[in-house]
Amino acid sequence: MKSSSNNQIRYLKRNYQGYLLMIPYLAVFIIFTVYPVITSVVLSFTTYNVFQSPIFIGFDNYVQLFFTDSIFPTAMQNTFLIAIVVGPLSYFLSLFLAWMVNEFENPWRTLLTVIFYAPTLSNSVFTIWMIVFDGDIYGFLNSFLLKLGFIEDPIQWRTNPQYMMMVVIVVQLWVSLGTSFLTLRAGFNTVDRQYYEAAAIDGIKNRFQELWFITLPMMAPHLMLSAVLAITNTFTSANVATVMTGFPSVNYATHTIMHHLQDYGTIRYERGYASAIATVLFLFSLLFNKFAQKLISRIGK
C-alpha cells in the first residue's frame, strides 16, 4: 500500500509539469463546455424559470416534448430535412470539389480553394442572399424570372411556406460548403501520387476506381472529421433560417429544433424544458455521427 502511494508521488514528481500545462485550457473547457452539458441534462428533469429554484419533475419534459408539444414534430421534421439534404449534399459536393481542385496546379488551386472557402469566412455576407430572394419585383431572382417569362407575378420566396425551406437550404449549403471542403482538400493532400502510379500498373482503370479503392480509404480519418463538423453544423444552425425567413417563421415552415430551444430558453424562460430540448438535440447529433462513422468505415471494401 505504502509503496503504491510512493509510486504515485514519484509519478507526479516526474510528470507534474505536463499536468500544469494542461490546467489553463482544461479549466476553461470544463467551466464553459463540460459544466453546461451536465447542468443541461440535470435541469432537463426539472421545471425552472430562472427566478425560482428548479423543481424535480422526472421525465415530464420529455413526455411533453414528444407527445403533447404540437410544434416540436415540425421542428424535428425541419431539422432532419435540413440535415439530410444539406449534410450529405454539402459533404459529397465538397468531396468532389476538393478532389477536382487537387488535380489543378497552382495558382489555380489556390484561387479555387479561396473561392470555395470564402463564404465560410464571414457569417454576415450571406445576408446578400436576401436581396436575391426578395419577394417584390426588385428581388434579383424575381426580376430575372420575370424577364425570361417563367413567372408572371413575383414570388414571395421568403414568406411563402412553399418556398421558404428551399431558400434556407440553398443559402445553408452556400455557407457550409467551406469547412468540409477545406478538411477534405487537406485529406487529398496526404495521398502520395506514387500510389496512383502503382495502382495504374495494378490495373485500376479509371479515376473513379482510383478514388474508391485508393484515395478514399487512405483519407478515411479526414472523411470522419469532416462528417463530424458537417453534422454538428447542420444540426445547430438557426442563424441562416432566422435571417432569411424570420423567427418565428410563417407557419413554422423553417422552425428547427434550435429555434425551439431559443424560443423556450431565451424568450419564455422555461429553462427546464429548454434543457430537455438541448439534450435531445445533442443525442440526435451523436446518433447521426455514429451512423456516419459506420458508413465511412465501409469505404473501399
Place this chain on the structure above:
Amino acid sequence: MQKTKTLKALRRVKKSRKLNRSRAGNILMFLFLIGFAVYSALPLVLIVLQSIKPINELFVYPPKFYVINPTLNNFKQLSSLMSTTWIPFSRYVFNSLFISVIGTVGHIVVASMCAFPLAKLNLKGGNFIFQVIVLSLMFAPSVSDIVNYQTMSNLGLLDTYLAILVPALGSSLGLYIMKQFMSQIPDSLIESASIDGASTFRIFWKIIMPNVKPAWLTLAIFSFQNLWNNANTTYIYSEPLKSLPYALNQIVSGGIIRAGAGAAVSVILLIVPMALFILTQSRIIETMSTSGMKE
C-alpha cells in the same frame, strides 16, 4: 541494360496514367467545377458591387448586377451614419480587432500548452481527456449559452471583453487540430532533449512550439474568424464594448436607405479574414492534412 528496363517501366507508368485521365472526363469535371465556383463566388461579387453602387443604382428597376458609376460614398458614409449614437464607428472596428487578436493569440498559447502533454507525454488520464474533447466536437457551443450566461454572471465576466475572450480560449476544434499536428512530431526530438536534462516546460517552449508553426496559423484563422464574426450581444450590453457585426445589424436595421452602407460593412467584415486566409492557406492545408479522426 538495367537503365533501359527502368526507362521502359517509367514509360509504361506514364502511358497508363494517361489512360486514367480521359479527355471527356476532364471536360465534364471542369464544367462541374466552374458551375459551383460561380455559385460560391457570385454572391460575394454581388456584395462588393452593391457596396460601390450609388444610391440611385441600388434601387433601379429592373435590378442590375453590374455598376455603372462606381462610388466610395457608402464607405465614406459609415462614420457619419453612426454619429447619432455617441460611439464613433472606429470604436466598433477597434473592439472587433482587439477581441479577435487577443483571443486568437491566447487560444493558440493555451491550446498548444494542453495539446503537448496529450500528444506526446502519455500521461495517465490523457486519453480520457482527449476522448471527451473529441466528443465535444459533436456539440454546438450555442446550446450552452443559457448556462454560460449564469456562470459568467457568477464569475463577474458579464459585460466585459473577458466574456468573449475566456470561452474562446477553450475551443475544442483548435485543441483537436493542434494535438493531431503535434502527434506527428518525431519522439526522438523530445527524447534527445530530455536526455540533455531539459524540463517539460523547456521542451514545450523551445522544441515543440517552433515546430508547429503551420498549426499556429490554422488555429489563428479558425479562431480569428470565429471572434471577428462574433456579434456578442448575449453577454455584452454596454455600447462602447460592442463589435462590428453588431454595428452592421444596427446600420441595416435603419431600413432600405441603408442598403449601400450595409453592403459596405459586409465587405469590410469579409475582407479582413479573407486576406488572412489567402496569406496562410497553404500552411492551413498542411496542418489539416494531419487532422484526420481515427475512431
